[in-house]
Amino acid sequence: MTVMEPGYPFGLQAAHIAIVMHDFSTGGSERIAIRLANQWARAGRKVTILCGVSQGPARALVDPMIDVIGVWPEIPRSWMSRLALGSALADCIALLRPDIVFAPGNFHIPVIGTLARMMGADRPVTVCKLSNPLRRPGRLSLFQGLFEALIRRFAGSIDSFVAMSTALAEEAQTVLRPPSVRRIYEPNIDPSLSWSGRRLTPRERTIVCAGRLVRQKNFALAIEAFARLDRAMAVRLRIFGEGEERIALEKMVDRLGLNDRVSFEGYVPDIRPFLGQASLFLLSSRFEGYPAVLIEALCAGVPVVTTDCSPALAEIMIDPAFGRVVPATAEAIGGALSAMLEDRSAQLDPTMLLDRHRADAVAQDYLDLFDELVGARHQRKCASPI
Secondary structure (H helix, E strand, O other): OOOOOOOOOOOOOOOEEEEEEEOOOHHHHHHHHHHHHHHHHHHHOOOEEEOOOOOOOHHHHHHOOEEEEEOOOOOOOOOOHHHHHHEEEHHHHHOOOOOOOOOOOOHHHHHHHHHHHHHHHHOOEEEEOOOOEEEEEEEEHHHHHHHHHHHHHHHOOOEEEEOOOOOHHHHHHHHOOOOOHHHEOEEEEEEEEOOOOOOOOOEEEEEEEOOOHHHHHHHHHHHHHHHOOOOOHOOEEEEEEOOOOOOHHHHHHOOOOOOOEEEEOOOOOHHHHHHOOOEEEEEEOOOOOOOOHHHHHHOOOOOEEEOOOOOOHHHHHOHHHHHHHOOOOOOHHHHHHHHHHOOOOOOOOOHHHHHHOOOHHHHHHHHHHHHHHHHHHHHHHOOOOO
């Protein structure tokens, strides 16, 4: 894996950072991108968000210091919308001339790859964060091969990638080949947050799930596992999020006779206040990149049960007190939930996670990378023959 050391000597900065986002949906990639954008703006950098649709639930999280520019006519998500958005943004970026163009996740690789290819040698430095593994469990080898070939085609015009863990960086390097990959952790923790060493016990036993109600998150499995718990335990399940599967999940809850114990809370901009009321956090996903919500739960003092959905879990679940990683079956999840609800002796200490996921420190890691890349670009131009 190519590793670049911070502190490029030329003294140039990425003074203007452009972020490409398809829209302001409730996805984790968008929320993390906005969190980084706010930190970069507070650090004195000019930040512009370029998008296909300029409104959405996450728009309210954007700091007023940040410019938001939407294309016209709007380009909502569709089968080919990422290529269309990349093409539309190429002209906008040529006018704005930012130092860096940043894409917040795998979904945006075709966007940034298309605009970089269209702009050619005149493009700014381009950086893309990888929000999910490039090799997905369960994908047929033929389709995986086709996917990797397509990703490499787009990646060839992207200067650098960021992965959220060492395992994800190593996997990405084998898929992407030449492009460099830097590991930078997720900015999940507010800089003012510290661990007091004490956590109030919830008045009632409550399990919390959070995320988009889509197939990837597999909330049906969470509900099926919850249904296996003994009713005498008097446990509630609270599900936070919205998505296309909500109606089907509500019907499943009704069919299992769980309406009095399972509630759908909808989208909330900040899950942290509700984590403080939880006994456990449950993640039932089929696959994840670096499940940021686990960090938020653990740093709130809430132990977790999670499926083995990410290669990054070994870098998150570093203490047995943090919880359990189990196979993606209702039996395994239900057994882990039951055992952990009965065991109140474990005390977790998330200090290490707090330190490496502070938003201000992580945002600076990104700025160090951006400045390096801008400096390297400047050096190459100076060295080119006239």
